[in-house]
Every structure is written in C-alpha cells, then in structure tokens.
Amino acid sequence: MARNVEFDEALAIQKAMEVFWKKGYNGASLRDLTDAMKINSSSLYNTIGDKQELFVRCVQHYTDLRKLDWEKRLKSKKSPLATLVDYIHEAVNIIINGEDSCMAVKSAFEVATNDLRVKQILAADDQRSYQFLHDLIKNAMQQGEIRDDEDPALLADYFNSTWTGWYESYILHKDPVKIRRMAEYFIKQLSK
Amino acid sequence: MARNVEFDEALAIQKAMEVFWKKGYNGASLRDLTDAMKINSSSLYNTIGDKQELFVRCVQHYTDLRKLDWEKRLKSKKSPLATLVDYIHEAVNIIINGEDSCMAVKSAFEVATNDLRVKQILAADDQRSYQFLHDLIKNAMQQGEIRDDEDPALLADYFNSTWTGWYESYILHKDPVKIRRMAEYFIKQLSK
DNA sequence: CTATTTCTGAAACAATTGTTTCAGAATAAT
C-alpha cells in the first residue's frame, strides 16, 4: 500500500554501465553515474545499493549481453567454421570501431584483481566464451572443416586469450590493418 | 648556494611505481604514494610535479626496466630460438608468480585510453617488445631453426599481443597449468 | 477520501582527494 519505484532500473543499469565502461570503476564518480542514470543518489541507494553493488550489476549486465550473442551464434545454420570466421570478423570490427575498448577486459585488470565478486562474474563470462569457441572448434573438426590433430580444448583456451591483446594493441597503435592482419593469420592457422 | 634535494629520486620513483602497479592510477592516492616514497607532498611537487607527472615517470621507469631486459637477452650467446624459448618460459613464470600482473598492460587499459603521454610511452614500449621478437624470429629463420614461410613481422605482431591475454586469464582463473599449456602450444607452433 | 507506506529531491554529511602554503631547518657559497 504505497508508492512504486519510478525509474526504469534496467535502463538505469544500462546507462551506468556505459559510464563505468568509459571511465573505469575508480574513474567514475557517483555524480557521473547518477547523472547518466537520471536518478537521485537516494533512489540508487534505496534500490540497487552502493557503488560496488552497482558496478557488479553493470558487469553482470555486460556479460549477459555477450552470453545472448554467443547463444544466438551457436544456433546459426552456417557451418561451425563459417560461424567462427564470422564471429572473428565481427570481433575485429568491434575492436576497430569501438570507442571504449572492452569493459570485461578493462574490469579484469582494474577491478577483478581486488574484488572477488567481479572476478567470479568475469571468470564465468570467460568460461562461456571458452565454451563457445570450444563447441565450434570441436564441431568443425567433426565435420572435417579443420584439422583434428590438436586438442580443441587447448585451441579454445589459446584463441580465447588472444583477443585481449588485440584490444591492447588497438588502444596503443590505433592501427586497423595490424588487427586485421592478425585476424587473418589467426583464421588461416585455424583452417589449415 | 643552497640546500640540495635530500631524498633519492630514483628510489622514490621505484616506490611510487610499486604503488601504481598494485592499485592503478585512480586507485592510488597521493597519501598512498608519498607514504611509500617516504617524502612529503611538498617535496614531490617541488621536484617531480603532480600526480600525472609522477605516473608518467613511473610508467617510463617500468618500461626502461623492460628495455634493459630485452637488450640483455639480445646479446645472449644462445641461438635465437633458444633465447626466445627461454624468454617465453620466464614470461610465464612472471605471469604465474607475479602478485600484481603487468603494469604496462594495466596502464594501457586504465590510463592510455585517456592520457596521450602515457599512451605514447606504452606504444614505444610495445614497439620495442615487437622489435625484440622480430629480431629473434628473423634470426631463427635465417639460421634455419624455424620455418621461414611466414612473415616474421606478422608473427612478431601476433605473438607480441598474445601475452596480454595470458595475464587476463591468470587474473580470472589463477590456473598455472592453463598458462603453461598455452605457452607450450605457442612454442610448438613457432618451432615446427 | 483517508490512511499508510514508500519513493524522490535537495541538502548535508564526514572523509578523502589532489594541491598549496609557509615557517623553519638545512646547506652551499661567500
């Protein structure tokens, strides 16, 4: 018998996520956040909680979006290798066109080192990313699209960790050609 | 005709570097820094400058140390491939045994995105790292230690960006075996 | 409509932030 929460929590989390993504955890102030979320800090503390809790929710949201993407791609009607190659090309485009790099990677280095909950969320995300690659690689092997003389688990681990360095490279050199060339090498290595 | 600076600036930079390395730029407060440096903030502002300037000096110091290491390794009497394999094994040990990951990588994602000077220092560092790998790969090819059907520049770029992902993986999963297996695959791929 | 509960906005909170001030200690040159 009382009033309901007025603001759209999902939208507010989305907006907060964008701020954290761009500025990092320590670089984003509560004012930055509540301004973007268009709510008062009292509303924030009444519903979501403090800054740490908000960040956890934002990272969770970020990884949820990635999860949806992987699930959709796994349902694709294309062959496993084609699906994988498509994914790599889109990943490259995101690296090259994205303004603020990858929030998961940035958070891994800035926050996961000190915050257990964030580390667990990102570890689970990384595990899903691994599983996505692993499934595609294993299926591609079974269908004879790629060589099967290497352990798919090892390949998935190896490739999964590769993207991170491309993000770093692009931050430092802003060289799209360099990223594309590495991606082509990556694909060639996989295919043959 | 006056007093000299009392504290050891090189030592103070080293101590400040350790704080930034562990806590990041935004996570480290001026008190954290001056405590570790064992100097008063007035001395800091009198000699080195403000927080940004101090950070720049610390990142510069960090990359100087790496530069020395690469130069020493290039003078090694071992074969290029052996030198490279040694380097990879030591890099893995550093990843696995280091408490605070890699300051260059952390700074690339936290600071280089917004600070031009830091970006330039880290880009130059990355370029030296690339050159180190490139020299070794090219020499190994010329001496017939590894296949020469791939562009050494491409391989150097590709491998240079690989380490970063290993750091991330180790932060998230703390799994030494995973890192070692990726390194072995890396070496195998290079050799054959 | 009334009563009750809950949310919101603005203001205030103490603590911490990066930075500056300045008196006095310390030293080098005369």
Next chain:
DNA sequence: ATTATTCTGAAACAATTGTTTCAGAAATAG
C-alpha cells in the same frame, strides 16, 4: 660565520568523494 637560497614537514586548502538524512510528494490499498 654570515648570507642567501632551497628543501622539508606539518598544516591547511578548496573541491570532490561516497553516502545519509529527511521533509514532502506520490501512490496504493482500504
């Protein structure tokens, strides 16, 4: 030893930090 200069330590600075308070607006249920 005196002088001139510069460094150091402690304190203070205003601004910003994350967080709390609370009066009043809003809305649900009776």
